[in-house]
Amino acid sequence: MTEPTPPTDPAAPLLAALRELLVPLAQLAVARGVPHAPVDEMLRAAFVAAAHAAHPTLPEHRRVSRVSAATGINRREVVRLGAQAGAAPAPVKSHASEAFAHWTTHPDYTDKRGRPRRLPRVAADDATTSFDSLARAVTRDMHPRSLLEELLRLGLATLDAKRDTVELVRDAFVPKGDEARMLGFLAANVGDHLSAAVANVLGDGPKDGPVNGPAHFEQAMFASGLSEQSLAALRIAVTAQWRRLTAELVPQLEQMLAADAAAGVGPGPEAAADQRIRIGLFTYQAPADATPRAAAGTQQQARPARKRVARHR
Numbered sequence: 001m002t003e004p005t006p007p008t009d010p011a012a013p014l015l016a017a018l019r020e021l022l023v024p025l026a027q028l029a030v031a032r033g034v035p036h037a038p039v040d041e042m043l044r045a046a047f048v049a050a051a052h053a054a055h056p057t058l059p060e061h062r063r064v065s066r067v068s069a070a071t072g073i074n075r076r077e078v079v080r081l082g083a084q085a086g087a088a089p090a091p092v093k094s095h096a097s098e099a100f101a102h103w104t105t106h107p108d109y110t111d112k113r114g115r116p117r118r119l120p121r122v123a124a125d126d127a128t129t130s131f132d133s134l135a136r137a138v139t140r141d142m143h144p145r146s147l148l149e150e151l152l153r154l155g156l157a158t159l160d161a162k163r164d165t166v167e168l169v170r171d172a173f174v175p176k177g178d179e180a181r182m183l184g185f186l187a188a189n190v191g192d193h194l195s196a197a198v199a200n201v202l203g204d205g206p207k208d209g210p211v212n213g214p215a216h217f218e219q220a221m222f223a224s225g226l227s228e229q230s231l232a233a234l235r236i237a238v239t240a241q242w243r244r245l246t247a248e249l250v251p252q253l254e255q256m257l258a259a260d261a262a263a264g265v266g267p268g269p270e271a272a273a274d275q276r277i278r279i280g281l282f283t284y285q286a287p288a289d290a291t292p293r294a295a296a297g298t299q300q301q302a303r304p305a306r307k308r309v310a311r312h313r
Contacts, residue, residue, distance in 0.1 A: 021194070047071040048081040094181075096150045098138045100173045104243075105250040109134055114247055118167040121148070121159070131166040154181070192278040193218070224288050231285055242281050249279060 009015075029039055051067040058066055067082075068075045103109045103116045108129050111117050123130035135144035148166060151157040156170050196216035203215075226234075260273040 044071075044073055044077065045081045045084065048073060048078055052082065095139045095142050095147055096154060096156070097173050099135060099147055099151065100156060100168070101246065101250050102138055102254070103134055103168060105247050106134075106137075106254075114243070116168045118165050121164045121166050189278065189280055189282075193280065235283070238281070238283055245279075245281065 025039075029035075048067055048071060051070040052063070054070065055063065055066055064075050064078050064082075067073075067078045071078070073081070103119075109117055109119065117129075119129065119131045119134065121131050123133055131148060132144040135142070135147045139147070148157070148159065151166075152159060156168060156173065158167050158169050159165075160167070196218050200216055200218060263273075
């Protein structure tokens with residue numbers, strides 16, 4: 001007589017996916033000496049905030065009980081964590097990243113091959129492009145000299161004091177030796193990517209997504225069985241693709257921002273310029289024998305892969 005098959009936990013796929021998301025975060029915390037307790041506190045606070053948001057119309061006298069039931073956190077903790085919750089800080093604009101994007105894509109500041117030109121720090125006349133003119137095109141809130149000092153501090157540009165010229169020295173906006181800024185990028189980039197993926201899974205994203213597709217664009221390719229030499233060549237190819245993408249999209253975004261600002265906010269909600277977007281491209285490489293951990297994640301690899309190159313949503 002065969003043993004009855006134990007019932008499958010419906011939460012198992014979700015828990016497996018969450019485990020994949022938490023492992024690299026735990027690695028980062030351990031590497032930087034952050035113990036479990038403050039992270040656990042933030043996680044419980046996030047659960048409480050999400051449960052509150054899931055029941056926005058619930059009467060206040062029933063809210064604590066509902067949140068406690070939804071999260072498994074006791075009522076006293078729900079009250080404490082709810083009282084500590086505050087509004088998320090507004091995203092901080094990076095004038096340095098805006099200047100970098102403008103410099104690497106705008107035709108006034110690139111050569112015939114699309115590479116950023118060496119610029120005089122100050123223009124000899126109004127018709128000459130310079131770092132000062134670039135800085136003022138990006139922002140009027142920061143003096144060009146202060147913006148230059150920030151780019152120099154981040155290791156993104158060099159100043160030739162003898163010639164009084166400025167030159168970009170990096171192909172990508174990756175601030176050198178600035179861990180605080182890099183962690184900010186991690187939070188913003190991975191946070192938005194994860195928010196897009198979650199919204200696609202839950203089906204509660206914008207309703208104007210691609211036809212027969214998810215509301216947020218999210219695609220990936222996967223290949224196994226590559227050599228280090230092939231990966232090196234691929235890194236060059238991906239970098240070239242990113243340059244082409246930014247060269248095309250950054251000017252479009254700048255034109256759209258200028259047009260929306262000139263149009264102002266109209267009477268209808270469709271005219272309000274209150275939306276934001278993040279567009280990214282990433283690669284990740286690891287030994288092929290490390291793929292079981294990735295296969296348990298959100299790549300939807302439950303069935304054996306028949307191809308060595310595959311696309312994933």
